[in-house]
Amino acid sequence: MIIIMSTGVSEEHIAGVEKRLESMGLGSNVSRGIERTVIGAIGDETKADKEALQALPGVEDVIRVMKPYKIVARSYHKEDTVVDIGGVKLGGNTVQVIAGPCSVETQEQMDRAAEMVVAAGCRLMRGGAFKPRTSPYSFQGHGVEGLEIFRAAADKQKLPIVTELMDVRSLDAFDEYNVDAIQIGTRNMQNFDLLKEVGRIQKPVILKRGMSATIKEWLMSAEYIAAGGNHNIIFCERGIRTFETYYRNVLDVTAIPVLKKETHLPVIVDPSHAGGKAWMVPALARAAVAAGADGLLVEMHPSPCEAWCDADQAITPDELNALMGELRGIAKAIGRDV
Amino acid sequence: MIIIMSTGVSEEHIAGVEKRLESMGLGSNVSRGIERTVIGAIGDETKADKEALQALPGVEDVIRVMKPYKIVARSYHKEDTVVDIGGVKLGGNTVQVIAGPCSVETQEQMDRAAEMVVAAGCRLMRGGAFKPRTSPYSFQGHGVEGLEIFRAAADKQKLPIVTELMDVRSLDAFDEYNVDAIQIGTRNMQNFDLLKEVGRIQKPVILKRGMSATIKEWLMSAEYIAAGGNHNIIFCERGIRTFETYYRNVLDVTAIPVLKKETHLPVIVDPSHAGGKAWMVPALARAAVAAGADGLLVEMHPSPCEAWCDADQAITPDELNALMGELRGIAKAIGRDV
Amino acid sequence: MIIIMSTGVSEEHIAGVEKRLESMGLGSNVSRGIERTVIGAIGDETKADKEALQALPGVEDVIRVMKPYKIVARSYHKEDTVVDIGGVKLGGNTVQVIAGPCSVETQEQMDRAAEMVVAAGCRLMRGGAFKPRTSPYSFQGHGVEGLEIFRAAADKQKLPIVTELMDVRSLDAFDEYNVDAIQIGTRNMQNFDLLKEVGRIQKPVILKRGMSATIKEWLMSAEYIAAGGNHNIIFCERGIRTFETYYRNVLDVTAIPVLKKETHLPVIVDPSHAGGKAWMVPALARAAVAAGADGLLVEMHPSPCEAWCDADQAITPDELNALMGELRGIAKAIGRDV
Amino acid sequence: MIIIMSTGVSEEHIAGVEKRLESMGLGSNVSRGIERTVIGAIGDETKADKEALQALPGVEDVIRVMKPYKIVARSYHKEDTVVDIGGVKLGGNTVQVIAGPCSVETQEQMDRAAEMVVAAGCRLMRGGAFKPRTSPYSFQGHGVEGLEIFRAAADKQKLPIVTELMDVRSLDAFDEYNVDAIQIGTRNMQNFDLLKEVGRIQKPVILKRGMSATIKEWLMSAEYIAAGGNHNIIFCERGIRTFETYYRNVLDVTAIPVLKKETHLPVIVDPSHAGGKAWMVPALARAAVAAGADGLLVEMHPSPCEAWCDADQAITPDELNALMGELRGIAKAIGRDV
Structure with missing residues (x-):
């Protein structure tokens, strides 16, 4: 899961996201770009609550990297099911x-x-x-x-x-x-x-x-x-x-x-x-x-x-x-x- | 209900619609325009099966004149319900x-x-x-x-x-x-x-x-x-x-x-x-x-x-x-x- | 063109539609149903102004019977154009x-x-x-x-x-x-x-x-x-x-x-x-x-x-x-x- | 810009994305997660061609982090324009x-x-x-x-x-x-x-x-x-x-x-x-x-x-x-x- 922070976000808000990810059992990888700071959640994405992260101050957008479906996914079962x-x-x-x-x-x-x-x-x-x-x-x-x-x-x-x-x-x-x-x-x-x-x-x-x-x-x-x-x-x-x-x-x-x-x-x-x-x-x-x-x-x-x-x-x-x-x-x- | 016939419709197809309306317990009013013939169904529209009429040969379109809802309609109960x-x-x-x-x-x-x-x-x-x-x-x-x-x-x-x-x-x-x-x-x-x-x-x-x-x-x-x-x-x-x-x-x-x-x-x-x-x-x-x-x-x-x-x-x-x-x-x- | 009047429409409003159709060079065919009165415009539909009719008191809906396109219509040229x-x-x-x-x-x-x-x-x-x-x-x-x-x-x-x-x-x-x-x-x-x-x-x-x-x-x-x-x-x-x-x-x-x-x-x-x-x-x-x-x-x-x-x-x-x-x-x- | 790679992506494909970003004048930050590898483009996002990146082998999705509009953006001009x-x-x-x-x-x-x-x-x-x-x-x-x-x-x-x-x-x-x-x-x-x-x-x-x-x-x-x-x-x-x-x-x-x-x-x-x-x-x-x-x-x-x-x-x-x-x-x- 990738958390995109608002332009000009404060260090306090970045820390807030990290703390919340930690409470969900996830690590974080903060990447400070020229215009934006982006935080990558490390670990099992299914543990992450997208809406809760989105509600945190300083968060602009939250993007899932993994697909939310498992059993029906092609990656779960490579061959065509008959x-x-x-x-x-x-x-x-x-x-x-x-x-x-x-x-x-x-x-x-x-x-x-x-x-x-x-x-x-x-x-x-x-x-x-x-x-x-x-x-x-x-x-x-x-x-x-x-x-x-x-x-x-x-x-x-x-x-x-x-x-x-x-x-x-x-x-x-x-x-x-x-x-x-x-x-x-x-x-x-x-x-x-x-x-x-x-x-x-x-x-x-x-x-x-x-x-x-x-x-x-x-x-x-x-x-x-x-x-x-x-x-x-x-x-x-x-x-x-x-x-x-x-x-x-x-x-x-x-x-x-x-x-x-x-x-x-x-x-x-x-x-x-x-x-x-x-x-x-x-x-x-x-x-x-x-x-x-x-x-x-x-x-x-x-x-x-x-x-x-x-x-x-x-x-x-x-x-x-x-x-x-x-x-x-x-x-x-x-x-x-x- | 109004039945709009295709351009150049035959008399046989017009008669087919009239017959079908009759079987539904409805009368019909045929109006032959310059380019189109339009048939009005006379009687209780709820008896008319729109899809069955639409399936008849020569029928271009069928239009309901009455609203399909009754009890919830404003016309059923004029005052606002509290x-x-x-x-x-x-x-x-x-x-x-x-x-x-x-x-x-x-x-x-x-x-x-x-x-x-x-x-x-x-x-x-x-x-x-x-x-x-x-x-x-x-x-x-x-x-x-x-x-x-x-x-x-x-x-x-x-x-x-x-x-x-x-x-x-x-x-x-x-x-x-x-x-x-x-x-x-x-x-x-x-x-x-x-x-x-x-x-x-x-x-x-x-x-x-x-x-x-x-x-x-x-x-x-x-x-x-x-x-x-x-x-x-x-x-x-x-x-x-x-x-x-x-x-x-x-x-x-x-x-x-x-x-x-x-x-x-x-x-x-x-x-x-x-x-x-x-x-x-x-x-x-x-x-x-x-x-x-x-x-x-x-x-x-x-x-x-x-x-x-x-x-x-x-x-x-x-x-x-x-x-x-x-x-x-x-x-x-x-x-x-x- | 078919003009569907509101439930319980007055004779005055019906006459108003007829008059307006006349001013557009069109005749009218009034059909008084049990619940609805429907007026069919007789003549060349291209002369009829749908919006103007729709604006008249007592009019519920106006439906075109003819297609608004002519030259590109299949009826204008039966064979496929190459x-x-x-x-x-x-x-x-x-x-x-x-x-x-x-x-x-x-x-x-x-x-x-x-x-x-x-x-x-x-x-x-x-x-x-x-x-x-x-x-x-x-x-x-x-x-x-x-x-x-x-x-x-x-x-x-x-x-x-x-x-x-x-x-x-x-x-x-x-x-x-x-x-x-x-x-x-x-x-x-x-x-x-x-x-x-x-x-x-x-x-x-x-x-x-x-x-x-x-x-x-x-x-x-x-x-x-x-x-x-x-x-x-x-x-x-x-x-x-x-x-x-x-x-x-x-x-x-x-x-x-x-x-x-x-x-x-x-x-x-x-x-x-x-x-x-x-x-x-x-x-x-x-x-x-x-x-x-x-x-x-x-x-x-x-x-x-x-x-x-x-x-x-x-x-x-x-x-x-x-x-x-x-x-x-x-x-x-x-x-x-x- | 964030490039999300497909599950099980090869090192060759990752290198391909890095090379392409370089040719656009951008740096890259590769983050290898448990299930996905995500590459962050570093530098001026306006230089990045999203479609070209999306066409590269191994790329699942490309996400813009910056807004594509500048002058009309609130961030460009804080006060309301009159x-x-x-x-x-x-x-x-x-x-x-x-x-x-x-x-x-x-x-x-x-x-x-x-x-x-x-x-x-x-x-x-x-x-x-x-x-x-x-x-x-x-x-x-x-x-x-x-x-x-x-x-x-x-x-x-x-x-x-x-x-x-x-x-x-x-x-x-x-x-x-x-x-x-x-x-x-x-x-x-x-x-x-x-x-x-x-x-x-x-x-x-x-x-x-x-x-x-x-x-x-x-x-x-x-x-x-x-x-x-x-x-x-x-x-x-x-x-x-x-x-x-x-x-x-x-x-x-x-x-x-x-x-x-x-x-x-x-x-x-x-x-x-x-x-x-x-x-x-x-x-x-x-x-x-x-x-x-x-x-x-x-x-x-x-x-x-x-x-x-x-x-x-x-x-x-x-x-x-x-x-x-x-x-x-x-x-x-x-x-x-x-």
Whole structure:
């Protein structure tokens, strides 16, 4: 940790910082420049309280030198981590496309959807039983009954399933219906109590990026899960909030190479929620795979216009088929497959 | 609801929209302009599914005419709502300053803080027992023990208390220690299950704005609480996330007059978390009161440099005293008191 | 244009809107709903002054139905426009990679750079003679002398050149050194006087997106150029400003399919300025081509560590070669070539 | 300047940084920590090229210790600078409200406006002759003729005038009509050639903040003007661009105390463009003065509904009168006057 002192700082204030560092179990290295004095904290940076140092008189700025995340950091685990979701490997050379409808509606809809997921060559299925909706008056998902429908439909096709968890109290049901991977939604990325709970189990967790979460905050949220003992974590970029209003969110493709550098964990992309419109999905999906994503989370509905939620963002089974073809070509160009 | 059709739309697509509106129980009014055809949906807009309409062929855009929030809307309740927090009125002519430390540390610290809150002329006290921290390795608050310490300190000074709830499972403890107002933090503004739970009780809820929540989303989150039956809701603006890095967040003072127009509920401001530095607090606090805020949530610590969390953003008891003096003058200039 | 009136609006206010529309040469169609009255303006929307209508009593909101851009709109010109830059076609089936250093340094540097641009298979060269720098104390570019060096280096390799124009007073020099395409930088996207000047000539203009410009504002800036008579416009996405601080800007790939839908003009991407780091360039470049970009603007320096400006964002000639190989595979997967 | 090396950096890379610093005329101080090696550059930081250092192998991050702005910095000039605009002092104890219409329309309109500016107790007048408009098809201002009208109207009331300069080629006309203060609009904050030109003269310059400019970039733009010799600079906060769509921009009141700390130059606020609606102006104006602004730039039109531009954001003369009363009370509460 580096403490930058204000211009013209007094010796008393410098001594104050040294003393405080000492009380934190840290040494200090004072470097008196022409215009500025800079103090380097020597020792284990995790012991240093940045805010407390920042509050000391004479301190202009305090800069961390070490990264605040440990277990999820690439430096902790050099090789890429491969997460196993019900027997399907996510994070290796094969790009996995997780497809399915926004929400579980009926058994028939899910059965048809599952068939089409398999027909398109996808190996994992998504679908929402608990839906986070902006309005209390919108359809909130079928809940536990939805899990049951989803499980039944997926079992017929031998597909592992991915679905969103919103409340710690639903974990038992997730267990009962043997959900293969738990999705933590964008609005819960910093629901720390929820993160702690999924950190206590060993199910794979797909951690969506908060709508305006920085890369660092996102990594720290994964660290919450990892610190509990669950290292089966997958990052999912789903668009960030900006000033642009033409599309719902801005898909942040830069996050892909950056996360691949910072962490050993797999990174997937949700092109459906990012743009918010079905016609944008193919271009965004292709961009994600070209940028190095390990997988995609795509909304596909057997009959989008009839969908109960987000009807305008699901692609059709035919569109999914066509997209898979393009993705195979792109993956090949960068030495991967789909 | 207004449906704007694409240029050169076919009669078949227009008929498709009319048919879909009919299936939603709505009539339609087709207006064929020179360049565009526009369809107005007639009837109860809450029955209309915007996304499903947007997914229909030939539809360019769908615009809501009605506001999606009901109970929290000014049109539902013309007069300003005054919320009673343990006998103290928030939302009337008197601006309430809720002061106290970021986190509950020790009984002695809280006792001293409570004395100073009263000495400055404040009537409500804040303090955190459950702390949402970006890092799993940071101090997470004393939890239930913290509530006990806080309650004891506040009781000596007869101060109602405000503290943050992060997990539905803590509600019993909030009841046991008779927390007077529950704070929902910025990261939980769209934790819909938590909102539903605090909607089932009658304790006042201070709903902080999500870091990048729009005014509309914020109002909708309050609507979640209100829809459950609890109308004792207070909005708390605490700065939004932008591109600026000099300060932690940008205090959005425009939200104050806007909320006062859109809702009958009280609006307060947290100048401490907004700027993130103690020296910015007085200017931001004055701006908030001048813009019409009904109250403030201010971090004050008996000895800021010793604080266990956010040490650099708490003001001292002396600074709080000085600030209260300025606020009285400003409130007077706009016909209020503090 | 649609005028949405406030709840409980008076007949007098409705009549006021009708009268004002009449004074603008527009008819009106009043539709009285259960909760809201909506007035549709009939006639040529360009005659309507949105702000003036918004200022009228009883008006809640005014919504444009028509797009404010004409010449650059896809509806004005159905086929893709191909822009000719010194004999090289940009906008057709071939993706063009425009490569070269950030700034013109020496004749030798530019000669070597030009050789390497050709060696990598690129057909257009970039380089800055006039540099927009945040600090007045930074190297501001060689100016006219830089143009001379650049022209000489490019002529040896028969490469058309692209360089940035910052000031209308430099246009004569751009003519003298026969600059093939003029770049308008992100900071000048709404320098309307500059746009008007490049609209009066016929040189191709590469219009970079403003750091926080919406798609609509960007299209309107292109419309400024087009309205002057110059339709040789190329959009260049270069990253937008967001809250994220890990990378300089967020490359907005969604803008690619969106612009391809809204306009007939070519769209290219600058992956170098977007991320701000050389190691991010390949992933971003691949994503851009996969998303449908017609070209790239890539910083390549014969010896990046020696570069006089933005040294950390230029890729090496070898990295450019490797990238070109990947791009050929990606382009092929979507039916294009590089 | 502090150079943070990557974990496990080699001695060769450390030596590389030392060598490069030496070539820049700087010494180095290597501090080998347990996990990181940090190199401090010793000497004049302005000689160091941050990007070139960042491009060196083994370098993780480079942090500036000194501020990049000099003349505009508070450390350069301890006392508050007071700028004289045609005999009126801006920057002292008196808060100056600069009022007037968005654009110069007719002589009669400007005559009436000038009378009302004086009647409300304001001492400076604003009005636009050259208007930056998003659309090429909107009214672009009366240009030079507008300056003539404005000058004549203001002279009758002995009011100094403030108007926007968009193009260096208009400077002669600004001289001819003796414009008292030149406004640089938000879209031109980084039009560096324009900044250099206004730096060569001695007229006061009101520098509006770019729509998404950071505080640092804004200070650097002022430094461009100051570096040319003109120190009569006034900062004008006018709202920043965020994700919020309810209002046009978010007025950043935090910028006020921050600029007062960083620079000795006056800071004013434009509450009219920030919110974009007349009804928001009083609350924002009060907040700005309460936060410590030295002045305001307020749009007032004798008859807002008839305004040719931004009709919905101008307040009426009566509203200006009422606002001035409130501002006097607020100024008094913080020891100033209006």
